[in-house]
Amino acid sequence: MITSRLLLREISRSKSTRFLSSLTSFEPKPEQRTRELIDKIIRVDQAGELAADRIYAGQMAVLGRTDVGPTIQHMWDEEKAHLAKFNELIPKYKARPSILLPLWNVAGFALGAGTALLGKEAAMACTVAVEAVIGEHYNNQLRDLMEHADQTKDKDLIETIKKFRDDENQHHDTGLANNAEQAPFYQGLTSAIKMGCRLGIYVAERI
């Protein structure tokens, strides 16, 4: 888990060696850089919310009729609202959606259904892992936005991400409250899921 985080930090630090941008002419202007940042943020967030939506759908498909059904349903409804918001932001900021959306769709459903088949504690553990990564990811985005984006023009985007980060943290706590830590192989499961999520975030930012 620590190694994956270090690895990803190294990958994201290689800004000076952007090969593709050296094929264009010049250093981008500040507005250009902000635009690219926002484009990237909206793309990865839309892909992430779609994946989260599908994860909960997978969990509901297996555990819908058990006693955690209503909890999962509640979290699923919030994720649907998040997805709708990002779908609205894409034309507003002229962002490009990820081309691998069908992949995130399938992978999310598989993850949700797979962990739910391992039991409801495992499903909660999956929720905890995913929401932890997402919370950290939204915090990173907020830091980037604070640094590079115009605070007044993009206030809506910043507020949206703040609110969503708070929602995701709440889901994380809900997962923990529902005995996530009693899942079989809790540490291994959560580490694997966290690494997968971080890889997914990395790919969705670019493709």
Added chain:
Amino acid sequence: MERLLTLRVGTSRLNRAVNLCQLNSNKLTFERYATNGQPKETIDPLPKNTMKLTGSENVRPVYGALASAAETKKDTNTSDKTSANQDVPFQSESDLRDNVLRESLKFVEELGWTIDAIRAGIRASNQSSTIEGLFSSGYDLVEYFQRDANSKMSAYMKEQMKKGEIQGTRLLIDSLKYRLGLVIPYASTWGQAMAQGALPQNSMRSWKSILEFSSEAWYGIGDTSTDINWYTKRLVLATVYKSAEVYMLQDQSQEKLDTMDFLERRLHDFQTLGSLRNTMSKSLSDTAQITSGIFSVIRNLTSRR
């Protein structure tokens, strides 16, 4: 003036331009005093209507060689001991490039989309020829033209949307025709421009500008697709438009009216194809149901009950 060789030691192009200016300044001084030892004219290094330096991008009119050397020096933040350092007009690198390229467009007809046209543009906009270091090839001119035409097209679309007379696909067709109309004055040399775009070293930039054009066109009519349709719409529109440009290359009609008709016909085809695709995607979910129905039939037929 021949191009001086400079060492590319990881410095930006502007730094290199500065170095060239400093090296060249002796040469300029010599020329200025070339006529029998008398100065040709008194060149005022500080133009009269200077303004205070306010920081980021201020577009200022271009001045002669010495002034631009002073500008570029200020731009790179070297410590300038002269009193000029507070009042030197500031022009960012990209605005400078855009100004020169705009001037260069006038020379495209006779000199083609080449570095020669850019050189002529530099002379016409009264800049030092060392600015040439900011441009790599004739493709810079093509890219500027595309960018400029795309922004004109999105301004046109915004205006039409505001007026509200034309809507939807009709607006899309009109905007594409408008965009093609911006290219038609350069039709005689457009083949060269397209060929330059196809070169491997320019392919990434030309892809980017085509996709940007396509994206602008769709966002201009308020497209809100957020999945794979985003990509298919843009790719199909770009293909249609590019085919119209290719058609234009061999069109002999008056004012290229045939090309406009061609574009209109292709877009109508695309429209019907688009509605076909919508029915297809609906039928995909039906297909899933039909398939599962067939499976359950087979299962029932082959089970031993």
